[in-house]
Amino acid sequence: MELILANxxxxxITDISSFANADFDINKEMKFKVQVARSYxxxxxxxxxxxxxxxxxFGGIIENVVTDTTLDYVELAGRTPRGKLAKRIIQPAAGQDYRTVSGDAHEIMRTFINGNYSGYLSVGENIRVNINSFTFQRYCTTYDGLISMLKSLNRKMVCTFVKKTNQPVYVDVSSEPIVDYSDRIELSNDNRINFKLDDNRMGxxxxxxxxxxxxxxxxxxxxxxDRNKKISASQVYTGYEECTEIYDFSSAEVAxxxxKAEEKIMELANTSNFEMDVEKLNLDVKLGDIVGGRDYLTGISDRREISNIIYTIxxxxxxxxxxxxx
Structure with missing residues (x-):
C-alpha cells in the first residue's frame, strides 16, 4: 500500500506510508486527516x-494544516472527492422550478463535474445507460443529486484516484450497477460471520x-x-399494537x-439496527452495495446498504x- 504525497x-513527490498515520472517512464526514511526525x-x-x-x-487535497508545538506531529486534512461534490449546488435554471435532465447518465454527470473542479474530478466514457427524464430536488448538492439520479438506475457512484505515467493524478468519477450480495449469498452465523440484529418494535x-x-x-x-415506517393518512396500528405519544409545541402554526410532527414521529418510530463485520466477507464490497444476514435461531433477517467506508492507517x-x- 502506498500513501502518496503529490504537489x-x-x-x-514521495510515498509517506512508512511514517504517517491516516484516516479517510469517505461518505459521512467526507474528510481525511493525516498525521506526520514533526521530524518528517x-x-x-x-x-x-x-x-x-x-x-x-482514499485521499484528497490538503486544505487544513494543524500544528501544535506541544505535540510531536503535524496534522494535514481536507475533503474527500465526495466531500468536494457535496459543496456544490444544483440550481434550477432562471425561470424554472426544477432542474430536469435527460440523456446518458455519464454525460449528465460530466456536465456537473468536468471543468468545474480544476481537473481534480473527471467523468470518463459514457455507459450507454439512458435517462429519459430525471428531476433534481431544488437546490440539492451535486453529490446528493447525482447519487439520487444513479440510484434511480440501480447504480452507484465510484471514485478512483488515477495515476498514469507522465500524467497528473486525478479522480475518475464513474458509476457501476449496485450489487445486492444479500440476494447472491445468504450470510448467517453458519458462515462464521458475526453480526448483530436489533429489531425494536416498541416505537x-x-x-x-x-x-x-x-x-x-x-x-x-x-x-x-404504516408498517413500512412511512407517514400514513389513516391509522394502521390499532388495538394492542397502537403506541401513542403527545408532542407539545404550543408556539407552532399549522404548517x-x-x-415538526412528521420529523418527531420518525424519531420515535420503530428501529432496526444491523451491524456486520463486512471486512471478513472477502468480497469487493463498495459504497452503495447491499449486504444482509439471517439468524436461523430467531428467524430475524435484515439487509442494508453500505453507507460509508472508513480507511485507517x-x-x-x-x-x-x-x-x-x-
Whole structure:
C-alpha cells in the first residue's frame, strides 16, 4: 500500500506510508486527516498538495494544516472527492422550478463535474445507460443529486484516484450497477460471520401534535405510521399494537406543526439496527452495495446498504470499517 504525497501540480513527490498515520472517512464526514511526525514534515505538505492511495478513493487535497508545538506531529486534512461534490449546488435554471435532465447518465454527470473542479474530478466514457427524464430536488448538492439520479438506475457512484505515467493524478468519477450480495449469498452465523440484529418494535406509531391555541381552539394534528415506517393518512396500528405519544409545541402554526410532527414521529418510530463485520466477507464490497444476514435461531433477517467506508492507517497497520445505512 502506498500513501502518496503529490504537489499542487498533481505530480507525485514521495510515498509517506512508512511514517504517517491516516484516516479517510469517505461518505459521512467526507474528510481525511493525516498525521506526520514533526521530524518528517516537509514544505511540500501544505495547502493545495495531494495525499492519496492509488486506485482507491482514499485521499484528497490538503486544505487544513494543524500544528501544535506541544505535540510531536503535524496534522494535514481536507475533503474527500465526495466531500468536494457535496459543496456544490444544483440550481434550477432562471425561470424554472426544477432542474430536469435527460440523456446518458455519464454525460449528465460530466456536465456537473468536468471543468468545474480544476481537473481534480473527471467523468470518463459514457455507459450507454439512458435517462429519459430525471428531476433534481431544488437546490440539492451535486453529490446528493447525482447519487439520487444513479440510484434511480440501480447504480452507484465510484471514485478512483488515477495515476498514469507522465500524467497528473486525478479522480475518475464513474458509476457501476449496485450489487445486492444479500440476494447472491445468504450470510448467517453458519458462515462464521458475526453480526448483530436489533429489531425494536416498541416505537411510536401515532403522534398527537398540539400547536397554538387554548382548550377546544388548540391546533391538533394526528400523525400515523404504516408498517413500512412511512407517514400514513389513516391509522394502521390499532388495538394492542397502537403506541401513542403527545408532542407539545404550543408556539407552532399549522404548517410548522405539521412538519415538526412528521420529523418527531420518525424519531420515535420503530428501529432496526444491523451491524456486520463486512471486512471478513472477502468480497469487493463498495459504497452503495447491499449486504444482509439471517439468524436461523430467531428467524430475524435484515439487509442494508453500505453507507460509508472508513480507511485507517495506524503505525503501518491498515484497517477498513464498513458502516451500514438505515
Amino acid at each position: 499542487s501540480n498533481r505530480e507525485d 514534515y516537509t514544505q511540500d505538505m501544505t495547502f493545495g498538495s495531494w495525499i492519496y492511495i492509488p486506485d482507491t478513493e 411510536v406509531n401515532h403522534l398527537i401534535a398540539l400547536g397554538k391555541g387554548e382548550l377546544k381552539d388548540r391546533t391538533v394534528i394526528h400523525k400515523y405510521l 410548522e406543526l405539521n412538519t 495506524s503505525n503501518r497497520t491498515i484497517s477498513k470499517t464498513y458502516k451500514l445505512g438505515d
